Amino acid sequence: MSERRARAHALIRGLYAITDAALMPPPAFAARAEAALRGGAQVLQYRDKSNDHDRRGREAVGLLSLCRQYGATLVINDDVHLARNIGAPAVHIGQGDTSVQEARALLGPEIIIGVTCHNSLELAIAAQLAGADYVAFGAFHPSPSKPDTVLATPDLLRAAKKQLSLPVVAIGGITPQTGSFLLRAGADALAVISGVFAAPDVEAAARRYARLFG
Ligand SMILES: Cc1ncc(COP(=O)(O)OP(=O)(O)O)c(N)n1
Numbered sequence: 001m002s003e004r005r006a007r008a009h010a011l012i013r014g015l016y017a018i019t020d021a022a023l024m025p026p027p028a029f030a031a032r033a034e035a036a037l038r039g040g041a042q043v044l045q046y047r048d049k050s051n052d053h054d055r056r057g058r059e060a061v062g063l064l065s066l067c068r069q070y071g072a073t074l075v076i077n078d079d080v081h082l083a084r085n086i087g088a089p090a091v092h093i094g095q096g097d098t099s100v101q102e103a104r105a106l107l108g109p110e111i112i113i114g115v116t117c118h119n120s121l122e123l124a125i126a127a128q129l130a131g132a133d134y135v136a137f138g139a140f141h142p143s144p145s146k147p148d149t150v151l152a153t154p155d156l157l158r159a160a161k162k163q164l165s166l167p168v169v170a171i172g173g174i175t176p177q178t179g180s181f182l183l184r185a186g187a188d189a190l191a192v193i194s195g196v197f198a199a200p201d202v203e204a205a206a207r208r209y210a211r212l213f214g
């Protein structure tokens, strides 16, 4: 196994919290992100669909510094140029985003690349062959944060664990209760937006997920 994929196995696990601009409006953005890290998030994805480049740059740099402080891994969603500009350790790309090959060519051999594979083992096998370092499946439940998803089943996680050698992330409407079932089916990480960032006490909510990982 390559050094980078071994690093992905070590880093892409546990609670994988994803930021949400609507649930984390300024000036509370950084404080809510830090609360998730205090609660035990091991991975934090910066997901912001706006075109405000200055704010996106500032927020991403702030999150990178917070993640370093807490020993967590920052993942930049969609924007490979932002990831390169700030020296992020990981990016996440979807099927309609930059390809794995293009992202790798731009970002080099060290960066961890994660790929959305919806409910398709075939997409995941292709992502692994293309050089991805983790795959994400979902949505396992209807998602309040992203209503236009297809549904995935726990059997997909079981099949993926047998056929892939990459960490597997589960996403979509996951609560601590349903998360425990997905972990038993083979998920290495639980990616969550609303379950963490819509909670009045973000740290306590994050801790409820983090505890599932022992
Ligand atoms: C961990 C994780 N899994 C899936 C997604 C979804 O990515 P994508 O399909 O590109 O959709 P957007 O998030 O970009 O709207 C994700 N971001 N993170």
Ligand SMILES: Cc1nc(C(=O)O)sc1CCOP(=O)(O)O
Residues within 6 Å of the ligand: 116, 118, 137, 138, 139, 140, 142, 143, 144, 145, 146, 149, 150, 171, 172, 173, 174, 191, 192, 193, 194, 195
């Ligand atoms: C960003 C994203 N991608 C999904 C997919 O299925 O690929 S579901 C989703 C949103 C996850 O947020 P919540 O935890 O609030 O459901």
Ligand SMILES: [Mg+2]
Residues within 6 Å of the ligand: 077, 078, 092, 093, 094, 097
């Ligand atoms: Mg995307």
